[in-house]
Amino acid sequence: MTKGILYVVSGPSGVGKSSIIKNAMSKLEGFSFSISYTTRPPRPGEKDGKDYFFIDEKTFDKMVENDEFLEYAEVHGHKYGTSKKYIKDKINEGMNIVLDIDVQGALNVVKKMPKETVLIFIAPPSYSELKKRLMNRGTEKEKDLKIRLADAKWELSKINEFDYLIVNEDLNEAINQLISIFIAEQIKTERVTEHLGKYSFFKFEEE
Ligand SMILES: Nc1ncnc2c1ncn2[C@@H]1O[C@H](COP(=O)(O)OP(=O)(O)OP(=O)(O)O)[C@@H](O)[C@H]1O
Numbered sequence: 006m007t008k009g010i011l012y013v014v015s016g017p018s019g020v021g022k023s024s025i026i027k028n029a030m031s032k033l034e035g036f037s038f039s040i041s042y043t044t045r046p047p048r049p050g051e052k053d054g055k056d057y058f059f060i061d062e063k064t065f066d067k068m069v070e071n072d073e074f075l076e077y078a079e080v081h082g083h084k085y086g087t088s089k090k091y092i093k094d095k096i097n098e099g100m101n102i103v104l105d106i107d108v109q110g111a112l113n114v115v116k117k118m119p120k121e122t123v124l125i126f127i128a129p130p131s132y133s134e135l136k137k138r139l140m141n142r143g144t145e146k147e148k149d150l151k152i153r154l155a156d157a158k159w160e161l162s163k164i165n166e167f168d169y170l171i172v173n174e175d176l177n178e179a180i181n182q183l184i185s186i187f188i189a190e191q192i193k194t195e196r197v198t199e200h201l202g203k204y205s206f207f208k209f210e211e212e
């Protein structure tokens with residue numbers, strides 16, 4: 006069975022990761038989104054089991070103790086983690102998985118699953134545009150907004166560790182670029198040649 010690919014989409018808070026991922030995934034089949042666990046309180050309109058699994062600190066710490074996370078991190082003052090079982094099961098079933106996680110998390114995932122992981126960084130056209138997007142979204146209080154913008158500086162310094170860089174200036178262009186990465190990675194020679202059983206061209210037979 007062909008293994009799935011783990012697409013890890015990362016970048017500063019407010020850059021547009023969720024907007025790009027949701028749009029790209031709505032246009033493709035065979036992709037599944039990994040819903041993270043978090044101790045952050047839900048925002049208005051967010052649903053448990055759809056946007057995140059919203060859990061308390063005690064439950065989160067218990068999951069860490071039980072080794073249930075592929076990776077977990079404290080991000081902008083809250084804890085976030087990726088389910089190890091979900092990822093391993095889906096990848097082994099041949100499903101492609103999309104993760105929306107922070108930069109520390111992304112770098113930890115690639116260490117654990119280097120063969121399956123594709124790292125994609127989403128950058129803003131400028132720092133002031135990032136600030137504007139976060140402020141317009143209006144989901145964070147002044148204090149949290151400052152933390153997210155301060156964290157962005159470190160995150161942006163890690164761009165070179167990623168396989169792909171998308172600058173999200175025009176949203177539609179960014180969506181198309183993500184879709185292109187998704188598709189191109191599926192036809193990488195190293196992935197295709199592992200599963201050539203059903204084709205005969207490589208046998209150089211005359212028909
Ligand atoms: N290209 C764009 N131009 C202008 N606004 C954008 C663009 N892309 C996304 N936005 C807006 O920026 C805001 C932040 O986007 P989004 O919530 O998708 O970011 P995010 O990276 O997922 O944030 P977080 O990491 O905090 O979850 C939203 O209000 C979204 O509508």
Ligand SMILES: Nc1nc2c(ncn2[C@@H]2O[C@H](COP(=O)(O)O)[C@@H](O)[C@H]2O)c(=O)[nH]1
Pocket residue numbers: 015016017018022041042045076077078080081085086087105106107108109110111
């Ligand atoms: N390391 C991880 N980071 C995660 C995970 N799930 C989400 N995130 C990242 O957290 C920030 C903030 O998200 P928000 O929903 O509170 O705005 C963002 O960068 C996400 O990508 C995870 O499981 N692990």
